[in-house]
Amino acid sequence: MEERLRKQRPDVWFLTEFVEPWLPVRDIGNLRRVNQRSQQSPLPAELPVTDRTRHRRLRDQGSLARTDLEAILDAGFVCHLGVVVEGHPMVVPTVYGHDGTDLFLHGSVASRSLAADPDAAVCVTVTHVDGLILARSVFEHGVNYRSAMIHGVPRQVTDPEEKLRGLRLLTEHAAPGQWDYARRPSRKELAATTLLALSLAEASVKTAIGPPDDGAGPDAELGIWAGNLPLRTTWGAPEADPLLPAGIDPPPHIAGREAAPL
Numbered sequence: 001m002e003e004r005l006r007k008q009r010p011d012v013w014f015l016t017e018f019v020e021p022w023l024p025v026r027d028i029g030n031l032r033r034v035n036q037r038s039q040q041s042p043l044p045a046e047l048p049v050t051d052r053t054r055h056r057r058l059r060d061q062g063s064l065a066r067t068d069l070e071a072i073l074d075a076g077f078v079c080h081l082g083v084v085v086e087g088h089p090m091v092v093p094t095v096y097g098h099d100g101t102d103l104f105l106h107g108s109v110a111s112r113s114l115a116a117d118p119d120a121a122v123c124v125t126v127t128h129v130d131g132l133i134l135a136r137s138v139f140e141h142g143v144n145y146r147s148a149m150i151h152g153v154p155r156q157v158t159d160p161e162e163k164l165r166g167l168r169l170l171t172e173h174a175a176p177g178q179w180d181y182a183r184r185p186s187r188k189e190l191a192a193t194t195l196l197a198l199s200l201a202e203a204s205v206k207t208a209i210g211p212p213d214d215g216a217g218p219d220a221e222l223g224i225w226a227g228n229l230p231l232r233t234t235w236g237a238p239e240a241d242p243l244l245p246a247g248i249d250p251p252p253h254i255a256g257r258e259a260a261p262l
């Protein structure tokens with residue numbers, strides 16, 4: 001395999017030297033992203049309450065369980081990176097991966113949001129909308145959701161081995177099985193990619209679930225329908241690139257996701 005790669009792609013074969021299977025290759029039967037993590041996070045099981053993570057309102061919706069944070073991270077792959085660039089706030093949607101200890105974010109070396117002041121704090125959020133809470137009164141309307149906010153100063157990953165490991169986590173988080181299927185980054189592509197690691201030490205978690213709050217109040221007598229309108233996100237059928245030659249089918253780790261929930 002290595003010999004073939006060395007001949008076909010002299011620019012990437014070297015990666016096989018250090019692209020070790022740190023993480024077990026997952027099969028389509030088990031998409032739980034948590035399986036990527038070979039060990040338990042060394043971070044405390046209880047999230048710390050800091051000035052940045054303390055909930056001000058609806059405190060019962062908060063959770064201090066690190067397992068809840070991980071479940072929210074496992075359930076999505078797009079986050080919003082909030083960062084101040086040259087005095088201006090920017091909130092950038094971007095994909096992520098994580099290993100229970102760090103969140104990994106990547107982008108072009110030309111990306112301003114990833115090249116901000118190395119000492120500057122950022123805030124990353126991940127949000128899943130689970131439904132709309134329709135109450136009798138407009139005031140009591142709301143959203144059922146699961147969300148996480150992570151605070152910290154990210155670290156630029158420069159060590160090529162760690163960079164590859166982070167990119168693998170990120171790729172496998174969005175598309176389990178794809179790291180071993182697609183061509184891996186070349187030395188040049190790696191150099192063109194910025195990878196940030198943000199510690200998962202300081203984070204807050206909030207979730208809302210259930211019916212509206214005004215079922216037992218005076219508005220209950222209005223005769224207005226109230227309840228939860230659930231929202232579900234599922235994968236569709238793979239759509240082949242129009243430039244794809246005939247005879248190349250989507251691999252099972254892609255085709256098998258059709259109709260599966262996010």
Ligand SMILES: Cc1ncc(COP(=O)(O)O)c(CN)c1O
Pocket residue numbers: 054055056057058059147148149204205206
């Ligand atoms: C994860 C998370 N952390 C913090 C907050 C802020 O909460 P509060 O307004 O109670 O401080 C929110 C708001 N929805 C949140 O979703």
